[in-house]
Amino acid sequence: MAKAYYKTCTxxxxxxxxxxxxxxxTQFVKFAAATDDFNPLHFDDDFAHMQGYGxxxxxGNLLLxxxxxxxxxxxxxxxxxxxxxxxxKFAWPGDLLIAKGLISDKYKHNExxxxxxxxxxxxxxxxxxxxxxxxxxxxxxxxxxxxxEGKLPPLSEASKTDLTKMIRAKLAHLSFKEDTEExxxxxxxxxxxxxxx
Amino acid sequence: MMFKxxxxxxxxxxxxxxxxxxxxxERYRAALYDRKxxxxxxxxxxxxxxxGAHDKAFKLLGVKLRNVLHSRExxxxxxxxxxxxxxxxxxxxxxxxxxxxSETPMGFVVVETVGRKKSSFLFSCARTSAxxxxxxxxx
Numbered sequence: 001m002a003k004a005y006y007k008t009c010t011x012x013x014x015x016x017x018x019x020x021x022x023x024x025x026t027q028f029v030k031f032a033a034a035t036d037d038f039n040p041l042h043f044d045d046d047f048a049h050m051q052g053y054g055x056x057x058x059x060g061n062l063l064l065x066x067x068x069x070x071x072x073x074x075x076x077x078x079x080x081x082x083x084x085x086x087x088x089k090f091a092w093p094g095d096l097l098i099a100k101g102l103i104s105d106k107y108k109h110n111e112x113x114x115x116x117x118x119x120x121x122x123x124x125x126x127x128x129x130x131x132x133x134x135x136x137x138x139x140x141x142x143x144x145x146x147x148x149e150g151k152l153p154p155l156s157e158a159s160k161t162d163l164t165k166m167i168r169a170k171l172a173h174l175s176f177k178e179d180t181e182e183x184x185x186x187x188x189x190x191x192x193x194x195x196x197x
Numbered sequence: 198m199m200f201k202x203x204x205x206x207x208x209x210x211x212x213x214x215x216x217x218x219x220x221x222x223e224r225y226r227a228a229l230y231d232r233k234x235x236x237x238x239x240x241x242x243x244x245x246x247x248x249g250a251h252d253k254a255f256k257l258l259g260v261k262l263r264n265v266l267h268s269r270e271x272x273x274x275x276x277x278x279x280x281x282x283x284x285x286x287x288x289x290x291x292x293x294x295x296x297x298x299s300e301t302p303m304g305f306v307v308v309e310t311v312g313r314k315k316s317s318f319l320f321s322c323a324r325t326s327a328x329x330x331x332x333x334x335x336x
Binding site for chain 2: 020021027030031033034035037039040041047051059060061062064065066068069072079080081082083084085086087155160163164166167168170171173174
């Protein structure tokens with residue numbers, strides 16, 4: 001685990017690559033159990049073969065999770081604000097994946113020190129499996145972090161407002177009103193269900 | 198070519214309440230992380246991207262899961278939920294389209310999820326899925 005600070009980050013810096021253990025079907029099933037998403041393409045080889053694939057392959061979100069883990073190891077004291085990923089190739093059981101990244105930009109947004117990173121995952125053949133970007137808020141310096149008792153750098157009110165506006169804009173396109181209370185969702189299909197682990 | 202699945206753009210598919218329980222965190226940790234040290238006491242942010250009822254969206258569109266491939270994901274975080282938080286997750290369909298690069302069409306569905314705790318938004322996630330063979334015309 002490491003810490004990162006805005007002052008000492010340089011554009012072009014590489015994050016420490018995260019070398020994962022070989023992928024296993026067991027891992028795919030564990031992920032399916034965690035997400036409650038049991039698409040057989042991700043654990044049933046026979047089914048996957050019948051659909052024209054070489055066998056069961058890794059769920060995309062599992063791979064994005066590896067990237068996020070690599071980022072967390074690079075900057076455990078940073079606040080992840082945005083993570084995007086586009087999937088380029090399948091990852092199969094037995095594949096040895098490495099999550100990598102580099103700092104592509106550093107700037108202040110609403111006075112918050114931020115960095116952007118290019119991120120990607122390679123397999124043992126150096127094929128790119130996934131590519132994406134991440135945005136992190138960082139503390140300016142270690143001193144600043146210490147003054148805040150080791151908490152994560154906060155989002156400014158301006159940033160919270162910007163992000164909230166962005167989400168409200170998405171919801172504005174729904175017939176459902178964003179501020180509708182649960183009790184107003186009348187359709188049985190739409191009633192909230194409780195999901196406990 | 199028009200297909201009737203586009204009529205579902207803007208449909209709210211599901212509202213789910215999720216309790217951020219220790220076991221839930223542990224399940225994600227077990228699936229994602231090779232290391233067993235106790236450094237991870239919070240839900241991995243990537244878990245939030247999986248909270249949506251994507252299966253319900255595909256069912257509504259008449260799409261079989263076997264034809265669905267994860268194409269792109271955008272996760273935006275305002276605040277990561279904490280242990281014992283109960284959050285509400287809204288799932289809706291924000292876009293449905295087809296592309297014809299060859300004779301076989303490829304469908305695309307953008308399913309978005311928004312997480313909130315009371316009146317505060319916590320995160321949003323937009324997942325684009327590719328649908329092999331495009332959308333069924335008979336649905």
